[in-house]
Amino acid sequence: MSLVEVEAVTKRFGNLTAIENVSLTVAPGELRAIIGPNGAGKTTFFNLISGLFAPSAGKVKFDGRDVTALPPESRVRLGMARTFQITEIFPELSVAENLRIAVELAAGYGLAPWLSGPARRYVNDRLDELLATGALTAKRDIRVGALSHGDQRAAEIMMALALKPRVLLLDEPTAGMGDQETYEVARLVRRLHRHAGLTILLIEHDMRVVFNLADRIMVLAEGRVLAEGTPAEIAADENVQRAYLGEVQV
């Protein structure tokens, strides 16, 4: 029983093979981390799963269904939500407006010229709920572009969460953050996983975050799978230490 199943995908850009024969199986409720040195192909791998790129070979299955040929928006509607390494939000709109758009689309109101009373109440309740989960209630009317890095990230994660995803793909959610912000985001991710039981696929550079959060870890290097296992197994793996941990410590 698996929710996300990637079968031997390969992605070539001209002569460059960014991802070679990588497979991955994620069980429902699992928090899986993907780590690896810069240029290992982590983000490319995410783009293949979420549909931004089509693989040169291999298949992507979601909940048993082959989604390899589906565009990103169709995968989103099946329950696959993602965030990006460089936050993708609506910077000129307020926090509440950002989330409202996501909530309305998730509720299927995307073509509605107006909302009935109950529909409007539902949207507002859901909005308040998400603002609270992301600790953004006090900042609801602030332009997202004016928020701190950490709050922008929280807003992006909440937009993804508004879609009620069955799997959440997070691409380096703590990229470029200080210790305090990293801690806040890691805590948010843990809460979503532990309390909401959300299946999460996480690319991460910060090793402390990964070893504390993940159920299992996959290590990519030069587009290939270097190792896979529990955090303890990965920490003990000599190949991994050479290729990745060593590099970080130097």
Added chain:
Amino acid sequence: MTRGRFLDVFVIVALASMPYWMTAIGGYTALATQVVVMGLAAMSLNFLLGFTGVLSFGHAAYFGLGGYGTAMAIKYWNFGTLPAMVVGLATATLAAIVIGGLIVRRRGVYFAMVTIAFGQVFYFIAYRWNEVTGGDDGLSGWSRQSLDLGFANIDIVKDEKAFYYFVLVVFAVCAAAMARLIASPLGRSLVAIRENERRARFLGLNIERRIWLSFVISCFFVSIAGALFALLNNFIDPRALRFDQSGNFVIMAVMGGMRSFWGPLFGAAIFVALSDFVSSRTENWMFFIGLVFVLVVRFFPRGLLGVITRGARA
């Protein structure tokens, strides 16, 4: 009263009384009507430009199709004013559905270029097909008909003020419909595309289909403006569909402020008033329009109303 509400009231009062103060400042009723017609056209374009973030340089094609459809229905089929308008806007909307479907995969400058290309197709048809469209001389020998509403018959043929208020009612209905759409979940999804296409896509939006929809809505409203334009002049010629007319709509919208709802109306008012005033004094009136445009863009990069309504409407 918020600044946005204040502006709404100001616009409504100013438009409702325009024929009365237009003469006082040296204008005439038909000029007031032209302001409203061009305002509607620029606001329609801005539904796509300002609220979806997609630039079209071919909106005159649908403006012109609305006008020609209306004119031909009156001239050749003896239609009443309102049924003729329906013919015009149906023709233009149908064209927008077909052409929009062909071009939505293009983005940015490429989209703008293909809108020009398709627009010019209609211009040359109107220009060449003498027997039907009157060719370069335009389509004359017809005039708007008095409004037969069943319970009343309103003379908008001779009475210019009555025609102004007929145009204003049509304008009001269209403006209210557009305001409603912009403030709706549908409108917000279009603003989402303007703000960040990638995020919009990863919220599950089919971007191409949304832009198509926005394009068709925008062309639908601009064709109504085109129909009113033909009725105003009792005449239409191929220049109404030419790309420089499309460019004028863009200038009006940008000058007035594309992020604000009423901005394009202000832009149109300035454009129409200025071209009327300057063109009666010099042949090089386009030079002065250009000069004003440059000054506005220099000192009001968000347009004349960009400062006032910033944040008031998403």
